[in-house]
Structures are given as structure tokens and as C-alpha cells.
Amino acid sequence: MKYDVFNEEHEQFRVQLRRFLADRVTPHAAEWERNRQIPRQIWQEMGQLGFLGFCYDPAYGGVGADDLFRVVMSEEMARCSAGGFGVAVCAHNDMSTTYIDLLGTHEQKLRWLKPCTAGEKVCAIAVSEPGAGSDVAGIATRAERKGDHYVIEGQKTFITNGYYGDILVTAVKTDTKAVPPHKGISLIVVEKGMKGVTARKLEKIGGHASDTAEIFFDQVEVPVEHLLGAEGQAFYAIMKNFQLERLVATILAVSFAQHILELTMDHAKQRVAFGKPIAKFQAVRHKLAEMATAIELNRALSYQCAVQYAKGEDVTKEISMLKYASAEMVNRVAYDATQLFGGYGYMAEYEVARLYADLRAVTIAGGTTEIMKDIVGRLMGL
Amino acid sequence: MYFNETHEAFRASVKRFVDREINPNMEAWEAEGVPLHELFRKMGDLGFLGIRYDPRWGGQGLDYWFETVFIEELGHVWGWGLPVAIMVQTNMATPAIDMFGSDFLKERYLKPAIAGEKVAAIAVTEPGAGSDVAALSTRAVRDGDAYVINGSKTFITNGCQADFLTLLARTSNDPGHHSYGLFVVPTDLHGFSVSKKLDKVGLRSSDTAELFFDNVRVPAVNLIGNEREGFIYQMQQFQHERFTILPITYIACRDIIDMTVTYIKQRIVFGKPLSTKQVLRHRLVEWLAEIESLRHLTYHVVRMKTAGLDATREISMGKLLAAQLLNKVASGCLQMFGGMGFMNETLISRHFRDTRVMSIAGGADEVMKDIVARMEGF
Numbered sequence: 014m015k016y017d018v019f020n021e022e023h024e025q026f027r028v029q030l031r032r033f034l035a036d037r038v039t040p041h042a043a044e045w046e047r048n049r050q051i052p053r054q055i056w057q058e059m060g061q062l063g064f065l066g067f068c069y070d071p072a073y074g075g076v077g078a079d080d081l082f083r084v085v086m087s088e089e090m091a092r093c094s095a096g097g098f099g100v101a102v103c104a105h106n107d108m109s110t111t112y113i114d115l116l117g118t119h120e121q122k123l124r125w126l127k128p129c130t131a132g133e134k135v136c137a138i139a140v141s142e143p144g145a146g147s148d149v150a151g152i153a154t155r156a157e158r159k160g161d162h163y164v165i166e167g168q169k170t171f172i173t174n175g176y177y178g179d180i181l182v183t184a185v186k187t188d189t190k191a192v193p194p195h196k197g198i199s200l201i202v203v204e205k206g207m208k209g210v211t212a213r214k215l216e217k218i219g220g221h222a223s224d225t226a227e228i229f230f231d232q233v234e235v236p237v238e239h240l241l242g243a244e245g246q247a248f249y250a251i252m253k254n255f256q257l258e259r260l261v262a263t264i265l266a267v268s269f270a271q272h273i274l275e276l277t278m279d280h281a282k283q284r285v286a287f288g289k290p291i292a293k294f295q296a297v298r299h300k301l302a303e304m305a306t307a308i309e310l311n312r313a314l315s316y317q318c319a320v321q322y323a324k325g326e327d328v329t330k331e332i333s334m335l336k337y338a339s340a341e342m343v344n345r346v347a348y349d350a351t352q353l354f355g356g357y358g359y360m361a362e363y364e365v366a367r368l369y370a371d372l373r374a375v376t377i378a379g380g381t382t383e384i385m386k387d388i389v390g391r392l393m394g395l
Numbered sequence: 396m397y398f399n400e401t402h403e404a405f406r407a408s409v410k411r412f413v414d415r416e417i418n419p420n421m422e423a424w425e426a427e428g429v430p431l432h433e434l435f436r437k438m439g440d441l442g443f444l445g446i447r448y449d450p451r452w453g454g455q456g457l458d459y460w461f462e463t464v465f466i467e468e469l470g471h472v473w474g475w476g477l478p479v480a481i482m483v484q485t486n487m488a489t490p491a492i493d494m495f496g497s498d499f500l501k502e503r504y505l506k507p508a509i510a511g512e513k514v515a516a517i518a519v520t521e522p523g524a525g526s527d528v529a530a531l532s533t534r535a536v537r538d539g540d541a542y543v544i545n546g547s548k549t550f551i552t553n554g555c556q557a558d559f560l561t562l563l564a565r566t567s568n569d570p571g572h573h574s575y576g577l578f579v580v581p582t583d584l585h586g587f588s589v590s591k592k593l594d595k596v597g598l599r600s601s602d603t604a605e606l607f608f609d610n611v612r613v614p615a616v617n618l619i620g621n622e623r624e625g626f627i628y629q630m631q632q633f634q635h636e637r638f639t640i641l642p643i644t645y646i647a648c649r650d651i652i653d654m655t656v657t658y659i660k661q662r663i664v665f666g667k668p669l670s671t672k673q674v675l676r677h678r679l680v681e682w683l684a685e686i687e688s689l690r691h692l693t694y695h696v697v698r699m700k701t702a703g704l705d706a707t708r709e710i711s712m713g714k715l716l717a718a719q720l721l722n723k724v725a726s727g728c729l730q731m732f733g734g735m736g737f738m739n740e741t742l743i744s745r746h747f748r749d750t751r752v753m754s755i756a757g758g759a760d761e762v763m764k765d766i767v768a769r770m771e772g773f
Contacts, residue, residue, distance in 0.1 A: 348751075376730060377733055
């Protein structure tokens with residue numbers, strides 16, 4: 014179905030990005046997965062070509078593009094056969110640098126946002142902790158003001174780009190006695206390499222090209238100029254940006270599902286069992302029809318949300334619905350696809366097999382399915 | 396109610412073995428693979444590899460309930476690669492030799508398999524023939540006192556370490572099911588090669604291989620039974636294979652749930668343990684209900700087999716239910732572990748990676764449904 018969402022500029026951007034990904038990313042994806050690392054050079058190339066931070070002000074290297082460019086970007090990242098890479102880039106682009114843009118001063122933006130847009134620095138958002146995942150207000154990492162410094166003590170985990178990245182936008186408690194507790198949360202920029210910051214790389218089920226880390230802050234002294242916005246106001250910024258993060262997660266999920274469907278259709282038309290292509294079996298055809306239907310339903314609402322989000326409207330309820338619906342949907346699609354691939358669907362050399370593992374995280378990361386349903390319920394007045 | 400004191404004593408010895416010899420090594424075996432010869436010899440000494448087989452060949456001559464006890468205890472292993480490797484030896488590659496093989500084959504292959512001296516693999520699947528077993532194209536052509544085998548097999552568990560394969564090959568061009576032979580193929584024969592070790596989503600402690608046969612001359616005495624009846628033998632051997640997933644699943648699912656409950660009881664979210672969340676409690680109970688019914692379907696199957704009845708219909712239904720339940724429980728419990736569930740250092744992540752294949756291997760869900768439909772007469 015053709016949707017009236019993107020204009021000519023969006024489509025031009027798509028063509029350029031698609032060409033770049035096909036030339037510079039897809040051929041190397043397997044190597045990056047094996048090495049568990051994305052080369053720095055690719056970030057720099059993306060920066061030079063305008064594929065990073067394009068929504069930000071030209072003063073910081075962007076072009077002031079609208080949020081629909083983020084949608085185009087996510088769609089292309091999901092179909093370039095480099096699962097973990099897409100996640101790493103979106104974490105940089107849509108989930109972390111956004112806070113510097115949203116809350117930072119001119120000086121802060123020059124210092125951190127500009128090099129991120131150029132691809133010289135890689136950014137991460139550090140909110141989750143061993144004891145606080147979905148429950149953001151429950152974080153325990155503390156930042157105590159001492160003169161012109163904060164002293165940070167605590168631990169973060171599951172931080173995408175946390176191992177090889179440079180800039181950690183870190184959620185901390187600057188006031189541990191605030192009532193309600195979320196009013197004590199602030200965001201502080203911590204640079205990797207600061208004394209007392211150490212990271213441990215985590216091995217995951219999938220998404221191997223993207224690095225995920227546990228980060229320890231041991232009496233880390235950070236100048237007060239690293240505080241983004243005012244003390245105690247970060248929770249609202251986090252909740253606001255979560256909408257963008259979840260919208261992007263939805264677009265990724267829909268686009269990954271579409272990509273898997275296409276791979277599976279090709280397979281089902283070619284693979285012969287019991288004397289005919291398996292696509293000729295009714296149960297298989299119906300399975301593929303169900304996948305296509307689920308994808309289209311999710312895509313329609315996600316585009317509608319993207320358009321309204323880009324206009325600045327509050328679509329929290331619908332984005333929350335979509336985040337879990339699309340995440341569950343893409344897991345179902347990946348499961349069914351591996352089933353139709355048979356034994357090959359379990360072999361790591363097949364993309365559907367890798368995606369089955371990669372995508373398991375999406376019903377958890379960025380707010381679990383259960384949290385999304387809690388939010389929807391609350392917004393329904395329940 | 397189902398097991399007597401002797402069964403329970405046997406259970407205790409299997410449990411001890413799992414606790415002492417298997418689980419402490421699983422982490423290392425996941426990284427490096429299992430030295431099957433070393434492990435199987437220990438298991439052979441304890442009589443674990445020939446539970447139902449004739450004492451004449453070193454077996455224990457015990458009933459299906461003992462076999463069920465053994466498989467149940469393998470459900471406590473921390474990962475699926477090794478249990479699968481063991482069950483290939485006991486339930487997938489050797490039952491046909493036991494049922495249809497000559498004394499020569501039993502002496503030469505079944506006996507050392509039971510003793511754990513030889514590692515076995517079952518070679519049926521081919522690149523172009525998975526669930527559609529009748530489509531396989533590996534050929535065995537009679538030439539004097541041998542059969543000459545040409546072709547390839549894939550997704551073969553234990554394929555890299557096996558000393559012999561129980562291999563299904565086409566022996567005639569005639570259509571229909573009476574055109575295949577089942578052979579015992581030693582892997583030290585000229586022309587046999589492991590063409591590829593396969594990298595999988597999970598089951599890392601088990602090796603899976605693609606095998607190549609280039610004019611491999613197998614002595615004619617290595618044919619199991621009649622050279623035109625191999626497919627029929629394999630269909631019966633499949634019943635022993637498919638049965639294994641039933642006991643192992645309800646035990647492993649129960650362990651997975653227990654481990655998850657332990658976690659959510661101590662995991663505090665929004666000021667309360669996660670275990671107080673109604674949605675999670677209800678979800679767990681739904682799985683427990685399914686686990687309980689799978690257990691009793693299994694015991695029903697054991698009774699049928701003990702009575703000498705054909706349980707193909709019930710085993711096919713059980714395999715379908717078990718594989719789907721397993722995937723549901725592994726993925727659903729991973730969800731309850733949150734971000735930790737996606738990290739390889741957690742056992743739940745291994746269960747998730749390992750269990751996906753159970754709906755595919757040994758006959759896909761779709762094939763189980765086709766079998767049942769056919770048996771139901773539609």
C-alpha cells in the first residue's frame with residue numbers, strides 16, 4: 014500500500030542512504046558481527062554524508078530535518094542485513110544525542126553534539142541499572158555535588174554503545190530524598206576515559222555487531238558544566254524522548270518484519286517439499302498472509318503516529334500500543350520464518366536465524382511489553 | 396504412582412551423574428563442545444546408554460518407564476546440546492539396529508554404542524530433503540559384497556565425532572516408500588568426509604555437521620534388515636526419537652519456571668517483587684497447566700508402548716505440543732528476566748537459543764500435524 018507520508022526529499026535521502034548501506038555496510042556486516050565491533054571509520058563516513066544528527070541545528074552539523082527523516086533512516090537500517098549495526102546507530106541518533114539537543118546549552122552542544130553529528134564521537138544513553146530497568150525512578154546511581162564538581166557513584170547496565178562509545182548521557186540521582194523520587198533525577202554527560210569510569214562488555218544472544226556494556230562509576234568527578242538542563246528535571250526529558258525511542262523501535266520492528274517476510278517468500282517459492290514449492294501448501298500460504306497482514310496493520314498505525322509526532326502532537330498512548338504490538342509481531346514473524354526455513358532456519362549462516370536471536374530483545378529493550386500495557390492502561394484511565 | 400522404588404533408585408543415580416559429571420561442565424562444553432567419547436564411556440559404564448536393550452549386547456533389559464526416568468533426568472541439564480547428543484546415541488541412531496539389525500550389527504555396533512565406546516549419529520536429512528524424508532537422493536548401489544554410497548547429509552547431530560552413522564539411502568528408483576535401505580556406515584571408510592561443521596543459533600554443546608559420501612563402499616552385511624524396507628524402519632525409529640522430547644520438555648519447563656519464579660520473587664520493581672504481578676502469575680500458571688497435561692500424555696504413551704500398542708498418533712501429538720510449549724516457556728520466562736534474559740551469561744538465554752530447533756528437528760510441527768490428520772482419516 015502506498016502511504017502519503019514522505020515527500021521527495023525524504024525519498025532522495027532514502028535512495029542515498031540505501032546506496033550507502035548496500036556499498037559500505039551490508040558487505041561487512043558478518044565481519045562486524047564476528048568481531049563484535051563496528052569500525053570507527055563507518056561512523057565518520059556516515060557523519061560526513063549527513064546520515065547522523067540531521068535533525069539538529071546547522072550550528073551543530075545538522076540540517077534541521079524533520080522527524081520523518083528518522084523514520085526513513087530506521088526503515089533502511091532494518092533492511093540492510095546488519096541487525097546490531099542499526100541498533101547502535103539508532104541508539105546514537107535517536108536515543109542519546111537527543112538529550113544534548115533537548116537540554117544542552119550552546120557550549121554543551123558545540124562540545125558534544127557537533128562531534129556526534131560528525132561521527133567523530135559515539136554517544137550512549139545510560140539509564141538502566143542492575144536494579145532498575147523499566148522502573149526509571151528506581152535508579153540508585155548518585156551524583157553528589159561537591160563544589161564545582163559532581164561525584165558519581167553507581168552502576169549502569171545494558172548500555173548500547175557503552176563499551177566503544179565516547180559520551181555517556183547518564184541518568185543519576187542528584188537528590189535522593191526527592192518526593193516523588195523521580196524529581197531527584199538528572200542527566201550528566203560523562204566522557205569515557207574520565208577517572209573512575211570502567212566498562213565490561215556483555216555477551217548477548219544476538220545483535221553482536223553492537224556493543225553492550227555494564228558501566229561502573231567509582232567516585233567519578235565530573236565538572237558541574239556537564240549537567241544537562243536543570244537538576245531534577247531529567248525524568249520528564251527521559252519520558253519525552255522515550256516516545257521518540259519507542260517510535261523508532263516500532264519502525265525498526267515493522268521494517269525488520271518486512272525484510273524477514275521478503276526473505277521467507279523467496280525461500281517458500283524455491284524450497285520444494287513433497288513435490289511442490291512449500292508456498293503452494295495452504296498452511297504456509299496462510300502463514301505468509303498472516304505475516305503480511307500483521308506488518309501492514311502495524312505499519313499503518315506507525316506512520317500515523319510518526320506524522321503526528323513530527324507535528325509535535327502527544328501520541329504517547331498510541332506509541333505505547335505500537336511499541337509492544339510491533340515488538341511482539343516481529344518476534345512472531347521471525348519465529349514463523351525460521352519454522353518455514355526448516356533446519357536452515359536454525360543455522361547461523363542464514364539471516365533469518367540470526368534475526369530470530371537478534372530480535373528477541375525488542376519486547377524488552379526501550380520498555381517491556383508489560384510496561385507498555387501498564388502505560389496504555391493508565392492512559393485509558395484505569 | 397507411576398514409578399516404583401527401583402525406578403527411583405535409578406533416577407537417583409542418573410541425577411547424581413547430571414549433577415556431578417554434566418552440569419558443572421556445561422559452561423565449558425558450550426564454549427568448546429563435548430568430548431563425547433570420554434563422557435559416553437562413563438555413561439556406558441553406568442548402564443545409561445542401553446537401558447531398554449538386550450543384556451546380550453550389554454543392555455539393561457529394562458522397560459519404557461526406566462527410559463522415561465532417564466530422559467526426565469536429562470531435563471535437568473543446563474542446556475539442550477548435550478541431552479540431544481545423548482539421545483541421538485540412545486533413541487535416534489540405535490533403535491533400528493536393535494529392532495531390525497542382524498546379530499553381526501548388534502555385536503559390532505550396538506554393543507560398543509551401549510558401552511559408550513562408539514559414538515553414533517543418525518543420517519537421514521539432506522540439503523533437499525528435511526521433513527519430506529521420501530525426497531532424499533543419497534544413493535546406495537549394490538556392487539558385489541558392498542553397497543556404494545554417494546550423496547550428502549546435513550544437520551547431522553554428533554556428525555563430527557561419530558564412529559558410525561545409521562544412514563538412510565535410496566536403493567531403488569521405484570516410487571513409493573519401499574525404495575530405501577537403512578545402513579550402518581562406519582565413518583573411517585574411504586570417501587566419507589565431514590564437509591562442514593555448522594554454526595547454529597543454539598545447541599552449542601552439540602556438534603552438527605554436513606556430511607559427504609563419495610563412492611563410500613559399505614560392506615553388504617552393514618545393511619539393516621531388508622534393502623527395500625529402510626524407510627519403514629526409519630519411521631519406526633522416529634517414534635523412539637520423537638518420544639524423547641516429551642519427558643525432557645515437561646521436566647525442563649518446570650525447571651525453567653522454578654528458576655524464573657526464584658528470580659521474580661527477589662526482583663523488586665516499583666517497590667514490589669515482580670512475582671506479585673498478576674499478569675505474570677497467571678501466565679506461569681497457564682504454562683504449569685500445559686506442563687502437567689504433557690506429563691500425563693507422556694505417561695499414557697509409556698503405558699501404550701508397554702502394552703505393545705502403536706503410539707504414533709499420540710507421540711506425534713505430544714511432539715507438537717511439547718515443542719510449542721517449550722518455545723513458549725523459554726521465550727516467556729526470558730521476558731520475565733528483562734534485559735538480563737538477553738545476556739548470554741544467564742541460563743534462560745541458553746534455553747531460548749537452544750529450544751527453537753525443537754519445533755523443527757525430528758519432524759517439524761507441520762509434519763506432526765500432517766501425520767495426525769492422516770491417521771485421523773482426513
